[in-house]
Amino acid sequence: MADSSYVIEPIGVIHSELTSREAAPRQGYEGAPAAWLELDARFAPGLDGIAVGDTLIVLTWLHVARRDALQVHPRGDPERPLTGVFATRSPDRPNPIGVHRVTVVEIDGHRLKIAPMEAIDGTPVIDIKPTLARADVH
Amino acid sequence: MADSSYVIEPIGVIHSELTSREAAPRQGYEGAPAAWLELDARFAPGLDGIAVGDTLIVLTWLHVARRDALQVHPRGDPERPLTGVFATRSPDRPNPIGVHRVTVVEIDGHRLKIAPMEAIDGTPVIDIKPTLARADVH
Numbered sequence: 001m002a003d004s005s006y007v008i009e010p011i012g013v014i015h016s017e018l019t020s021r022e023a024a025p026r027q028g029y030e031g032a033p034a035a036w037l038e039l040d041a042r043f044a045p046g047l048d049g050i051a052v053g054d055t056l057i058v059l060t061w062l063h064v065a066r067r068d069a070l071q072v073h074p075r076g077d078p079e080r081p082l083t084g085v086f087a088t089r090s091p092d093r094p095n096p097i098g099v100h101r102v103t104v105v106e107i108d109g110h111r112l113k114i115a116p117m118e119a120i121d122g123t124p125v126i127d128i129k130p131t132l133a134r135a136d137v138h
Numbered sequence: 139m140a141d142s143s144y145v146i147e148p149i150g151v152i153h154s155e156l157t158s159r160e161a162a163p164r165q166g167y168e169g170a171p172a173a174w175l176e177l178d179a180r181f182a183p184g185l186d187g188i189a190v191g192d193t194l195i196v197l198t199w200l201h202v203a204r205r206d207a208l209q210v211h212p213r214g215d216p217e218r219p220l221t222g223v224f225a226t227r228s229p230d231r232p233n234p235i236g237v238h239r240v241t242v243v244e245i246d247g248h249r250l251k252i253a254p255m256e257a258i259d260g261t262p263v264i265d266i267k268p269t270l271a272r273a274d275v276h
Contacts, residue, residue, distance in 0.1 A: 006199050006262070008144045008233050027270060043232060045208040049225030056224075059197075059235055061144050070183040086194075086266035087187030094181060095146050095264045097197055099237065124144070126233045128224035132165065 008061060010124035011046075012039040012110075018120045021064055025118045026075060027089070028100055032116035037125055044110040046128075052107055058100045059127040060119045065096035098123070101131065146199060148262035149184075150177040150248075156258045159202055163256045164213060165227070166238055170254035175263055182248040184266075190245055196238045197265040198257045203234035236261070239269065 016035035018024045025032045037058065039047060050056070069092035071082040085093040098119055106113035154173035156162045163170045175196065177185060188194070207230035209220040223231040236257055244251035 004148070004262075006146045006148075006201075006264075008146055010142070010144075011232050043208060043224075046222040046224040046231070048209060048220075048222035050222065054225075057237060059233075059237075063144075070181060071186060082186075084184040084186035084188065086181075086184040087192075087268055089267055089270060093184070093265060094149050095197075097235070097265050099195060099197075099267065124142075126144075127231060127235050129227055129237065130225055132227060 008126050010061065010126055011043045012037055012125040014060065014117060014119045014121065014123040014125060016117060016119065016121040018118070021120060024120050028102070028116035028118045030118070032118035034105060034113055034115035035117035035119070037112045037114050039110040039112070039125070041110055047110060050104060050107070050112070052104050054104045055131045056102055056104060056114070057129045057131055058102055058114065058117070058125060060098035060100065061124040061126050062091040062096035062098045062119070063124060064120070065091040065093065067094055067096060069093065097126070146264050148199065148264055149181045150175055150263040152198065152255060152257045152259065152261040152263060154255060154257065154259040156256070159258060162258050166240070166254035166256045168256070170256035172243060172251055172253035173255035173257070175250045175252050177248040177250070177263070179248055185248060188242060188245070188250070190242050192242045193269045194240055194242060194252070195267045195269055196240055196252065196255070196263060198236035198238065199262040199264050200229040200234035200236045200257070201262060202258070203229040203231065205232055205234060207231065235264070
């Protein structure tokens, strides 16, 4: 069924003080810092319309994740029973895409300072979307 | 900067009564129907822990989208000024990933009936995540 694959071209990268997965909070709201999202210059026209204070959904490619995991102990806690990765937010999953809700705190050309961002330094950014009040209230 | 690319392997596919982009609502909450998400059987263990009534974030690959668009008229309305794609939810964007908030209405083995789903029939599914009340209230 899944007989074709698709190639993702990163559109930018996260610059963060977080340099290891171990150092990163599991979720942004768990004390994650602000980070700079540096968009590749060729995609800069795609930012027109984004302003400081906007809330965005940033999608990242969690490049240090394991793609062969189908079940994990939630939050890495061996006391918690193995659970299907699709029922968890583990970065370890077949397509390790991170979904991050952030606020734009500063804009400098094609760089956006966003917070909170739990992804580590060097994490590729693959998409940016505005939030939709009616669709994204989960 | 974006010097490497990544390969996405679909984990499943959407089966829907919606057969064309023109027929599809622009957002799920705009009258989109229920659809079946058929997970590839080899990923079935990843569903353990998902139950009817759960709200999920389903990520899709919007396979009919244009990847060369950096600015669009929001909602396809030529009266609205060209806007950067990253400030819109247009499916046309460099990495055409759809983010869909759905509710699980039925589970049949490795098939999930979900609603609402505005993606058209045959749209590849690339990830499934639970919602996080604190992170996903956008």
